[in-house]
Amino acid sequence: xxxxxxxxxxxxxxxxxxxxxxxxxxxxxxxxxxxxxxxxxxxxxxxxxxxxxxxxxxxxxxxxxxxxxxxxxxxxxxxxxxxxxxxxxxxxxxxxxxxxxxxxxxxxxxxxxxxxxxxxxxxxxxxxxxxxxxx
Amino acid sequence: xxxxxxxxxxxxxxxxxxxxxxxxxxxxxxxxxxxxxxxxxxxxxxxxxxxxxxxxxxxxxxxxxxxxxxxxxxxxxxxxxxxxxxxxxxxxxxxxxxxxxxxxxxxxxxxxxxxxxxxxxxxxxxxxxxxxxxxxxxxxxxxxxxxxxxxxxxxxxxxxxxxxxxxxxxxxxxxxxxxxxxxxxxxxxxxxxxxxxxxxxxxxxxxxxxxxxxxxxxxxxxxxxxxxxxxxxxxxxxxxxxxxxxxxxxxxxxxxxxxxxxxxxxxxxxxxxxxxxxxxxxxxxxxxxxxxxxxxxxx
Numbered sequence: 001x002x003x004x005x006x007x008x009x010x011x012x013x014x015x016x017x018x019x020x021x022x023x024x025x026x027x028x029x030x031x032x033x034x035x036x037x038x039x040x041x042x043x044x045x046x047x048x049x050x051x052x053x054x055x056x057x058x059x060x061x062x063x064x065x066x067x068x069x070x071x072x073x074x075x076x077x078x079x080x081x082x083x084x085x086x087x088x089x090x091x092x093x094x095x096x097x098x099x100x101x102x103x104x105x106x107x108x109x110x111x112x113x114x115x116x117x118x119x120x121x122x123x124x125x126x127x128x129x130x131x132x133x134x135x
Numbered sequence: 136x137x138x139x140x141x142x143x144x145x146x147x148x149x150x151x152x153x154x155x156x157x158x159x160x161x162x163x164x165x166x167x168x169x170x171x172x173x174x175x176x177x178x179x180x181x182x183x184x185x186x187x188x189x190x191x192x193x194x195x196x197x198x199x200x201x202x203x204x205x206x207x208x209x210x211x212x213x214x215x216x217x218x219x220x221x222x223x224x225x226x227x228x229x230x231x232x233x234x235x236x237x238x239x240x241x242x243x244x245x246x247x248x249x250x251x252x253x254x255x256x257x258x259x260x261x262x263x264x265x266x267x268x269x270x271x272x273x274x275x276x277x278x279x280x281x282x283x284x285x286x287x288x289x290x291x292x293x294x295x296x297x298x299x300x301x302x303x304x305x306x307x308x309x310x311x312x313x314x315x316x317x318x319x320x321x322x323x324x325x326x327x328x329x330x331x332x333x334x335x336x337x338x339x340x341x342x343x344x345x346x347x348x349x350x351x352x353x354x355x356x357x358x359x360x361x362x363x364x365x366x367x368x369x370x371x372x373x374x375x376x377x378x379x380x381x382x383x384x385x386x387x388x389x390x391x392x393x394x395x396x397x398x399x400x401x402x403x404x405x406x407x408x409x410x411x412x413x414x415x416x417x418x419x420x421x422x423x424x425x426x427x428x429x430x431x432x433x434x
Binding site: 050 | 170172310311314317318319332335336338339356359363364368409410412413414415416417418419420
């Protein structure tokens with residue numbers, strides 16, 4: 001997961017939320033499968049170069065949301081049936097992202113069809129790679 | 136007696152230091168909670184050195200006081216220092232002693248000495264232990280100094296610009312070692328540094344000293360929520376008047392648009408002006424914005 005989960009300390013989004021969203025995205029796209037063992041706080045903190053407290057905070061939020069589960073004395077795992085986002089959460093995130101994208105598109109005077117084409121091609125970048133298929 | 140876990144490792148109260156008529160520190164108050172990483176930032180001459188000297192009990196403040204684990208550091212320096220690991224700006228040991236000899240000397244001073252841990256660290260750093268300390272590179276000296284500071288398993292680690300003059304690799308190794316220590320033992324860290332990019336992922340809380348006063352004392356997350364950088368592109372140019380209600384700092388306008396850092400919540404502005412976008416604000420940019428020029432900061 002080293003290559004896929006990345007954080008930017010200088011970004012406007014808090015680090016723990018970047019980690020939380022990154023893990024959620026990996027779970028949603030199949031990069032992390034249900035029941036998979038998560039890296040230890042120490043390992044992930046080192047890998048990302050962030051304070052372990054930050055990873056702890058992200059893990060706590062993910063555990064509360066039911067995405068991860070802790071087995072005492074064993075480790076942190078992806079839940080057997082991780083929940084997706086709630087309808088409200090999904091709506092809010094979509095709207096926020098869409099606003100940002102629409103602003104960029106209008107700044108470069110793209111038409112709506114242009115923007116849609118760009119979105120469709122970006123969409124494919126994040127499609128989960130299915131087993132046995134060549135990318 | 137309260138247990139270690141509940142006591143604040145650092146409690147700095149109304150600290151003042153004057154040299155003759157020059158004021159070095161004035162009414163500096165902050166707290167470092169257990170397990171926190173507190174980064175103290177400031178330009179040269181901002182009072183950082185005086186603050187660190189007071190924090191380590193090397194200097195008696197003119198007013199106010201600093202407590203480490205609820206004991207006055209000036210009065211109880213000797214009994215406190217076994218709980219505090221220090222990496223000073225200029226790592227120092229007798230230049231003819233080898234690292235191994237320095238290690239043996241330090242190990243004898245502390246009953247709680249973690250010989251295995253120190254050995255493992257020095258191996259990770261690949262420091263040749265048979266070489267006289269004076270022959271080590273600057274980076275190796277800093278690494279030995281960090282290994283020694285962690286030797287007695289301190290509850291508080293004070294790092295005074297530990298990456299000064301180190302190359303990128305040595306710097307990364309020092310931060311990695313620090314991360315490991317944080318994850319394993321939850322050691323509280325007080326660090327002064329000029330490497331703002333390096334500390335940005337590590338610090339829980341940030342203090343910015345400016346002209347002897349603590350201009351900022353906040354969690355990094357709160358700071359980023361309080362100050363938002365915005366940018367906009369032509370053709371619709373924003374004027375300074377449009378921004379006035381949001382307390383702009385360091386308004387910059389170029390032919391390709393403009394940017395500024397706002398102290399107020401930019402939501403109304405973003406709603407009214409779609410061409411305005413929130414941009415990432417690094418700790419370094421924020422630092423330069425706050426202390427780089429004469430800016431008025433709302434507290």
